[in-house]
Amino acid sequence: xxxxxxxxxxxxxxxxxxxxxxxxxxxxxxxxxxxxxxxxxxxxxxxxxxxxxxxxxxxxxxxxxxxxxxxxxxxxxxxxxxxxxxxxxxxxxxxxxxxxxxxxxxxxxxxxxxxxxxxxxxxxxxxxxxxxxxxxxxxxxxxxxxxxxxxxxxxxxxxxxxxxxxxxxxxxxxxxxxxxxxxxxxxxxxxxxxxxxxxxxxxxxxxxxxxxxxxxxxxxxxxxxxxxxxxxxxxxxxxxxxxxxxxxxxxxxxxxxxxxxxxxxxxxxxxxxxxxxxxxxxxxxxxxxxxxxxxxxxxxxxxxxxxxxxxxxxxxxxxxxxxxxxxxxxxxxxxxxxxxxxxxxxxxxxxxxxxxxxxxxxxxxxxxxxxxxxxxxxxxxxxxxxxxxxxxxxxxxxxxxxxxxxxxxxxxxxxxxxxxxxxxxxxxxxxxxxxxxxxxxxxxxx
Ligand code: NDP
Numbered sequence: 001x002x003x004x005x006x007x008x009x010x011x012x013x014x015x016x017x018x019x020x021x022x023x024x025x026x027x028x029x030x031x032x033x034x035x036x037x038x039x040x041x042x043x044x045x046x047x048x049x050x051x052x053x054x055x056x057x058x059x060x061x062x063x064x065x066x067x068x069x070x071x072x073x074x075x076x077x078x079x080x081x082x083x084x085x086x087x088x089x090x091x092x093x094x095x096x097x098x099x100x101x102x103x104x105x106x107x108x109x110x111x112x113x114x115x116x117x118x119x120x121x122x123x124x125x126x127x128x129x130x131x132x133x134x135x136x137x138x139x140x141x142x143x144x145x146x147x148x149x150x151x152x153x154x155x156x157x158x159x160x161x162x163x164x165x166x167x168x169x170x171x172x173x174x175x176x177x178x179x180x181x182x183x184x185x186x187x188x189x190x191x192x193x194x195x196x197x198x199x200x201x202x203x204x205x206x207x208x209x210x211x212x213x214x215x216x217x218x219x220x221x222x223x224x225x226x227x228x229x230x231x232x233x234x235x236x237x238x239x240x241x242x243x244x245x246x247x248x249x250x251x252x253x254x255x256x257x258x259x260x261x262x263x264x265x266x267x268x269x270x271x272x273x274x275x276x277x278x279x280x281x282x283x284x285x286x287x288x289x290x291x292x293x294x295x296x297x298x299x300x301x302x303x304x305x306x307x308x309x310x311x312x313x314x315x316x317x318x319x320x321x322x323x324x325x326x327x328x329x330x331x332x333x334x335x336x337x338x339x340x341x342x343x344x345x346x347x348x349x350x351x352x353x354x355x356x357x358x359x360x361x362x363x364x365x366x367x368x369x370x371x372x373x374x375x376x377x378x379x380x381x382x383x384x385x386x387x388x389x390x391x392x393x394x395x396x397x398x399x400x401x402x403x404x405x406x407x408x409x410x411x412x413x414x415x416x417x418x419x420x421x422x423x424x425x426x427x428x429x430x431x432x433x434x435x436x437x438x439x440x441x442x443x444x445x446x
Contacts, residue, residue: 014191018275022156025287028402029152029294030060037295037399060149067150070143075158078213081124083204087117097260104269106196108178109357114263115203118212119256125217129224142232144218144225145297152287158214159279163190166206166273170194181272193274206273212259215285220249222286226293230300239308240301243392244292247315251385254323261330266418292389292400301394311392318384325370325378332366341369349436351429365426365433374439375419379411383441415440 035041045051090098103112179196198206348364370377386407393400423430
């Protein structure tokens with residue numbers, strides 16, 4: 001167990017987020033339902049007295065038992081796929097790392113094992129969705145869209161239950177007490193999490209399940225449901241909707257194909273599990289990462305061929321930069337630098353650091369390939385892809401552009417947070433690295 005003091009700035013940011021984030025999600029979904037996705041119109045109406053907070057609230061669909069049933073079936077199904085169906089896809093998909101995999105070493109020195117079966121869960125879920133749409137017709141493919149705001153209440157219930165459970169569990173029965181992080185502030189503990197890797201039993205890992213399953217498997221289904229709604233309402237699906245579906249499906253499939261790599265990212269390696277991850281995965285991700293498709297249901301934009309081609313190009317180049325950068329670091333770290341990057345042996349800086357128990361370790365920071373161009377080109381690629389999803393919606397409203405604003409804040413903040421951590425970890429070796437690679441996201445600019 002370790003403790004940390006929280007500064008006033010972090011604490012204020014945490015309390016502000018806890019108080020505003022649920023309303024922000026409601027706002028972005030509600031404006032589509034009531035105002036055709038105009039962000040300014042409700043504000044103008046509120047200002048002029050034409051609408052009140054109460055009238056907006058009363059017009060919003062409320063919780064329904066149908067939505068509760070759909071969501072219960074959905075989450076239970078994902079739990080069953082996660083817990084009861086060991087991965088077999090790695091046996092016949094060359095190059096795919098599934099099945100039981102090791103995570104990174106935790107601050108207390110543990111290496112957890114994970115059952116990597118996300119790709120399989122995604123494939124089974126989508127095969128069933130397809131079979132339903134084509135043959136069985138048990139439910140309409142627009143089911144998600146048709147219950148969208150009632151589902152928002154259900155996801156909020158789960159998000160708060162999971163975060164509160166993780167919080168109480170950390171005090172009463174932590175999975176590994178050595179890896180718990182307490183601060184003197186209860187809000188901060190609740191939001192940023194206490195336990196590092198809370199688990200139930202040997203295999204139900206909260207971080208992997210909530211980060212990767214109910215939200216990210218649903219992401220592509222939510223988009224398909226939006227496309228089905230366009231078809232139902234207008235009799236056609238726009239090229240913008242197809243672009244959003246395709247580009248985001250590439251991102252989701254990439255996530256599952258590389259789920260074992262994901263075990264080594266900041267979410268799993270450094271963040272503790274609290275409201276930020278628990279509520280964020282259940283509510284923020286499925287509702288705000290899919291805003292473009294939602295917007296296109298209300299505003300069916302048909303793009304010119306040039307515009308569509310430009311969006312596709314931006315999305316694919318962004319994806320290439322994102323994936324190649326992540327791949328280069330993964331390859332470099334796995335082979336301890338004994339590999340080839342851009343046809344050459346990678347260059348690097350040798351670093352030393354001490355872990356919590358005081359023992360000395362060594363590591364390497366790559367200074368060639370994409371990691372020699374800037375320190376976080378993986379974030380830059382991610383941002384290019386995010387901008388492409390937004391640009392697919394045309395320029396009629398700012399609503400779909402919320403995503404790029406949010407991703408920029410998220411990744412810039414993450415970059416600063418990560419660099420602060422690396423600087424404390426590696427000390428003067430980190431300084432040598434930042435001297436060798438001076439820019440963070442955009443060479444010559446930032
Ligand atoms: P990174 O994969 O960039 O990992 C950062 C860590 O890599 C550092 O803490 C350090 O860890 C190590 N490192 C830093 N520089 C080097 C170097 N030059 N050579 C070798 N190792 C280095 O960060 P994330 O985990 O945040 O992101 C992974 C991906 O996930 C990104 O592409 C990001 O865009 C994406 N992402 C997407 C989100 C979304 O909501 N769509 C949210 C968050 C991330 P160490 O201590 O081991 O040295």
